[in-house]
Amino acid sequence: MTDFVLIGGGIIGLSLAYELSKRGMAVTVVEQGEWGGQASSAAAGMLAPLKEFSQPGPLLDLGMKSLQLYPGWAKELEETTGIEVQLCRSGVMTVALTEDEERSLRQKYEWQKEAGYDVHWMTGKELRELEPLLTEGVTAGIYSPGEGHINNRMLLSALVMACRQQGVRLLSGCAVAGMASEGSRVTGVHTTQGMIPAAHTVITAGAWAGMIADWLGVSVLVRPVRGQVAAVSSIGVPLQTVIFGSGGYITPKRDGKIVLGATEDEAGFQREVTLHGLTHVLQGVIPYVPVLQSAAFLQAWAGLRPAAADGLPLLGPLPGWEGVFVAGGHFRNGILLSPVTAVSMSDYLVDGQDGPLAPFSPARFLAASDKR
Numbered sequence: 509m510t511d512f513v514l515i516g517g518g519i520i521g522l523s524l525a526y527e528l529s530k531r532g533m534a535v536t537v538v539e540q541g542e543w544g545g546q547a548s549s550a551a552a553g554m555l556a557p558l559k560e561f562s563q564p565g566p567l568l569d570l571g572m573k574s575l576q577l578y579p580g581w582a583k584e585l586e587e588t589t590g591i592e593v594q595l596c597r598s599g600v601m602t603v604a605l606t607e608d609e610e611r612s613l614r615q616k617y618e619w620q621k622e623a624g625y626d627v628h629w630m631t632g633k634e635l636r637e638l639e640p641l642l643t644e645g646v647t648a649g650i651y652s653p654g655e656g657h658i659n660n661r662m663l664l665s666a667l668v669m670a671c672r673q674q675g676v677r678l679l680s681g682c683a684v685a686g687m688a689s690e691g692s693r694v695t696g697v698h699t700t701q702g703m704i705p706a707a708h709t710v711i712t713a714g715a716w717a718g719m720i721a722d723w724l725g726v727s728v729l730v731r732p733v734r735g736q737v738a739a740v741s742s743i744g745v746p747l748q749t750v751i752f753g754s755g756g757y758i759t760p761k762r763d764g765k766i767v768l769g770a771t772e773d774e775a776g777f778q779r780e781v782t783l784h785g786l787t788h789v790l791q792g793v794i795p796y797v798p799v800l801q802s803a804a805f806l807q808a809w810a811g812l813r814p815a816a817a818d819g820l821p822l823l824g825p826l827p828g829w830e831g832v833f834v835a836g837g838h839f840r841n842g843i844l845l846s847p848v849t850a851v852s853m854s855d856y857l858v859d860g861q862d863g864p865l866a867p868f869s870p871a872r873f874l875a876a877s878d879k880r
């Protein structure tokens with residue numbers, strides 16, 4: 509009997525497995541495909557809570573906490589595995605091309621500054637001094653120097669190795685096909701390689717989390733939202749910062765590639781890159797850095813973001829059952845939120861502390877349907 513079985517080995521399952529094992533727990537992770545082979549390797553790796561979360565509240569607090577955890581988390585993984593995860597806190601700029609965009613960015617800047625975040629309002633000229641390839645058309649924007657990006661694929665490799673070193677049992681190419689239960693308690697999982705009894709089962713199955721909760725008759729309303737991205741070669745003067753605009757984002761990686769993103773399209777579980785999607789991404793970002801038109805195209809890919817109906821993560825026990833939990837629904841920010849998810853869920857699962865998790869309880873959907 510293992511202490512924990514985790515269903516799904518993306519960034520969330522692997523991060524949680526690593527943290528639980530550091531706290532002395534016996535952990536098994538079951539992954540139907542390859543480690544991190546779904547949304548987690550498709551991501552652009554940006555760590556940008558101030559850009560991503562448009563209002564103050566628990567999600568922004570969670571994102572900022574995770575950003576603070578990142579340097580220690582990355583250093584520890586690099587030291588234990590020797591794998592460089594390429595954490596880069598070179599700043600994020602969110603820029604405006606029109607007066608309307610400038611007005612709405614200015615409002616965002618005002619409350620962020622008021623709340624004490626490290627953000628700077630800059631004119632187009634000041635932004636171009638930081639990033640000379642930025643178009644003359646950019647009128648102004650927010651610069652947040654503490655945000656950045658990481659190489660999520662290297663991070664996944666480091667987590668797999670760190671989990672192995674910690675003695676986590678890692679089963680890839682093994683699908684969970686059902687839950688084992690006695691009365692109202694989940695007692696483990698049935699997999700394509702047999703039954704795994706466990707004291708606790710955690711659903712870390714990304715876009716598939718809703719499907720798995722459905723097996724227990726609980727609706728947690730998670731759906732896949734496809735994201736299509738492209739990578740191009742670097743272009744003369746290297747870009748330093750992540751550039752966001754209403755048309756998309758441009759992320760210069762430490763390996764010299766530039767990742768351009770992204771669509772948000774509803775295509776069920778299909779992961780194809782479509783010409784429509786690719787055109788949308790390229791047309792969206794070129795206005796910000798026009799010289800990108802001469803960059804060499806390298807690759808395009810897509811992944812399925814796990815989106816809960818209200819856009820918030822799901823962190824906590826699955827209502828109506830004992831012994832089963834969810835860590836999912838991280839939507840556009842699962843790479844950013846992985847350290848805080850691992851640490852906060854472990855605080856809850858091992859030490860019974862649930863402070864920051866309360867707003868993200870999976871029971872909120874049940875409560876909403878009860879009220880109707």
Ligand SMILES: Cc1cc2nc3c(=O)[nH]c(=O)nc-3n(C[C@H](O)[C@H](O)[C@H](O)COP(=O)(O)OP(=O)(O)OC[C@H]3O[C@@H](n4cnc5c(N)ncnc54)[C@H](O)[C@@H]3O)c2cc1C
Nearest residue numbers: 516518520540548552553554684714735811841842843844
């Ligand atoms: C194009 C794109 C760009 C993104 N950019 C960013 C970004 O810049 N920054 C950021 O923070 N986030 C980003 N994200 C979001 C981020 O990738 C996700 O939030 C995160 O990867 C979710 O991690 P996860 O482990 O929950 O899901 P996944 O990585 O999808 O992992 C879930 C795993 O569960 C497995 N699984 C499912 N069902 C079963 C089963 N029955 N049995 C066994 N295994 C099962 C799947 O095979 C999968 O590997 C991006 C996403 C996309 C698609």
